[in-house]
Amino acid sequence: MATGWAPDGAVQDQIDDTVADAVKRVRAHIPKGESAMQCVECGDDIPQARRQAVPGVKLCIECQSERDKQPVFSGINRRGSKDSQLR
Numbered sequence: 001m002a003t004g005w006a007p008d009g010a011v012q013d014q015i016d017d018t019v020a021d022a023v024k025r026v027r028a029h030i031p032k033g034e035s036a037m038q039c040v041e042c043g044d045d046i047p048q049a050r051r052q053a054v055p056g057v058k059l060c061i062e063c064q065s066e067r068d069k070q071p072v073f074s075g076i077n078r079r080g081s082k083d084s085q086l087r
Contacts, residue, residue, distance in 0.1 A: 025072070031056030039063050 035051035038044065039060035046060050059067065 031058060 031054060033056045035055060035057045036046060037051075039046055040058045041063040042060060044060045044062075046057060050061065051057055057064075
């Protein structure tokens, strides 16, 4: 059921676009190339199994885990509320 000016399925379209953007952002940050022998942040050795599992890896497991805890802001507001448009 459409509400206001929104066509049928508009909410699902927003959800699909948000998921597609998140997947695109993650794929853009997948490491490529040769893996580092030592973590670029702490200098600890990166285990051989990790280097083989994730080609192009630059961080040890501990540093990567800490980085993964950081919130990600996409910069796209699909809600379209008046308050969000004023910012």
